[in-house]
Amino acid sequence: MVKGIVFDFDGTLANSLIGGLDAFNYAFETMGLKVPQETEVKQHFGAGADRIFYRLLGNWEHALQAFDHYKVYQTKKLFRSNWHEGIETLLEKIAEHKVPTAIVTGRHSEDLAMVSQHLGLASRFISVVCDNHVSASKPSPEGIFLAAGTLNLKPSEIIYVGDSVGDVAAARSAGAISVAALWDPTAKKESFSEAPDHWAYHPSELWDIFMACSTNANPSPSCDRV
Incomplete structure (x- = not known):
């Protein structure tokens, strides 16, 4: 039975991928x-x-x-991530029902702090696992294992939501339920070489998936990772 939700950040919670590419370009040009x-x-x-x-x-x-030039760009441009449409409503519902939740992101913690400080991640999520907190990046399941531990849950008791095939692979390796988030403009269903357990085209659909997978009466095998 699913008890918690863990999110990827870029392209899943936040509309932030385009600004990130600009920062990479700036770093190369500056050098x-x-x-x-x-x-x-x-x-x-x-x-x-x-x-x-x-x-x-x-x-x-x-x-x-x-990386230093990349961070300079983030600071100069004051680039900030914004929640995807529907995410704030979803997070409010998660908080209302006291569902434990965390983030596992590919961003470095310094990078994440610059683009997300105004979002108040610490007040919304029990933990935030960044790429520099693990020895291996996604699709390694290490970050999901760490996040599950902070939630006091088994990996099989969480849903991991992400917008890339690496997110799906990480969830599968960890033994978590995988949900592919397709609401970011850069997310394409055909780019997934491996199908997730569930597809979600809007954040509201994620809550329906969680409710279905958090009941003992759920008939779907895609909610069973025990």
């Missing part, structure tokens, strides 16, 4: 490097920006320099 194609950067989403720069540059010294 006098060729700006990679959008697809080259996005294929690494799920990892923190510092790790993405390392994968693209192959050198930690250069990667950390690029």
